[in-house]
Amino acid sequence: MESRIERLCIDRGLKMTGQRRVIARVLSEADDHPDVEELYRRATALDSRISVATVYRTVRLLEEKGILERRDFGGGRARYEATEHGHHYHLIDIDTGRVIEFEDAEHEQLMRQIATRLGFDLVSHRMELFARRRPQGVGQSMGQGAGTAGTAVDERVAGKGR
Amino acid sequence: MESRIERLCIDRGLKMTGQRRVIARVLSEADDHPDVEELYRRATALDSRISVATVYRTVRLLEEKGILERRDFGGGRARYEATEHGHHYHLIDIDTGRVIEFEDAEHEQLMRQIATRLGFDLVSHRMELFARRRPQGVGQSMGQGAGTAGTAVDERVAGKGR
DNA sequence: TTATATGCAAACAGTTTGCATGGGT
DNA sequence: ACCCATGCAAACTGTTTGCATATAA
Numbered sequence: 001m002e003s004r005i006e007r008l009c010i011d012r013g014l015k016m017t018g019q020r021r022v023i024a025r026v027l028s029e030a031d032d033h034p035d036v037e038e039l040y041r042r043a044t045a046l047d048s049r050i051s052v053a054t055v056y057r058t059v060r061l062l063e064e065k066g067i068l069e070r071r072d073f074g075g076g077r078a079r080y081e082a083t084e085h086g087h088h089y090h091l092i093d094i095d096t097g098r099v100i101e102f103e104d105a106e107h108e109q110l111m112r113q114i115a116t117r118l119g120f121d122l123v124s125h126r127m128e129l130f131a132r133r134r135p136q137g138v139g140q141s142m143g144q145g146a147g148t149a150g151t152a153v154d155e156r157v158a159g160k161g162r
Numbered sequence: 163m164e165s166r167i168e169r170l171c172i173d174r175g176l177k178m179t180g181q182r183r184v185i186a187r188v189l190s191e192a193d194d195h196p197d198v199e200e201l202y203r204r205a206t207a208l209d210s211r212i213s214v215a216t217v218y219r220t221v222r223l224l225e226e227k228g229i230l231e232r233r234d235f236g237g238g239r240a241r242y243e244a245t246e247h248g249h250h251y252h253l254i255d256i257d258t259g260r261v262i263e264f265e266d267a268e269h270e271q272l273m274r275q276i277a278t279r280l281g282f283d284l285v286s287h288r289m290e291l292f293a294r295r296r297p298q299g300v301g302q303s304m305g306q307g308a309g310t311a312g313t314a315v316d317e318r319v320a321g322k323g324r
Numbered sequence: 325t326t327a328t329a330t331g332c333a334a335a336c337a338g339t340t341t342g343c344a345t346g347g348g349t
Numbered sequence: 350a351c352c353c354a355t356g357c358a359a360a361c362t363g364t365t366t367g368c369a370t371a372t373a374a
Contacts, residue, residue: 179347180348197338198338218339238338239337240338
């Protein structure tokens with residue numbers, strides 16, 4: 001089956017090799033922010049004939065084509081997510097590494113104003129919150145908790161503007 | 163003469179070696195956001211008996227002591243600035259690499275609210291604007307222009323909140 | 325068929341580190 | 350004198366790249 005990202009690749013005239021198709025699928029199915037190592041892991045699980053070099057090359061290509069966006073959440077490794085969901089920001093749980101996405105309508109506008117005030121045209125911006133899960137009141141535990149710290153099982157959060 | 167940062171080192175009981183004194187001085191006199199390579203360059207200009215390794219170690223030590231703050235403006239290299247000036251943000255001129263600092267009172271509060279809404283306590287946050295100098299009206303060129311792109315001759319800008 | 329994508333391993337850049345030596349306190 | 354800081358070079362991590370081979374169009 002043709003994955004969403006494979007479609008985008010085809011639309012932009014990219015040659016669809018076996019490994020690209022696999023990587024495209026992995027990316028299409030990812031709803032988190034995997035780094036190259038993780039993408040490589042997922043891809044080789046589907047087809048072992050893929051090298052890290054190819055993942056790096058593909059990821060770079062897709063970024064240039066505007067299909068992917070590179071993120072830097074600190075920690076030295078670049079992480080990727082598909083370009084699609086409207087502008088959103090990230091909150092990184094410093095204890096678990098989990099990344100939560102959120103939107104905030106006001107921000108982009110505010111940042112644009114600031115740039116303008118300084119005599120610039122805003123090209124892009126980034127904002128990340130590093131935070132710690134607030135200790136819950138009594139007992140009422142939280143669906144997925146402090147358990148599996150480490151691997152970032154990212155989640156997405158709706159909510160719009162404050 | 164004892165530099166501002168040397169003072170801080172002494173206050174925290176750090177052993178003041180010759181190279182630390184020099185690096186402390188370089189940092190005290192810097193009003194930009196130098197990376198290790200640049201710090202090393204400035205330091206060895208004052209005293210050649212300093213190795214990059216020492217700069218790396220010192221910079222890490224000072225960061226742990228809360229005297230320095232590490233920044234990541236993209237480009238792979240960490241950049242440093244003394245902890246002191248109140249919370250401020252950075253706008254990076256994508257054409258020249260120059261970094262402009264600015265303040266915005268509203269932001270911290272706003273970010274804190276967002277974290278709270280998501281069930282977190284904000285620990286730290288970062289925000290960077292990548293922008294391009296707005297093309298000036300007619301002819302009137304700009305003091306220091308597109309000329310020497312590359313080296314970041316940072317500047318500081320006052321202004322408070324929008 | 326022909327240009328382009330891949331694998332492999334070597335090359336790179338930034339940063340860290342082991343070890344013997346030097347220098348503060 | 351003692352322990353910590355330093356220099357040097359080797360090690361490491363994430364990422365890129367040269368080259369011969371494989372493959373999509």
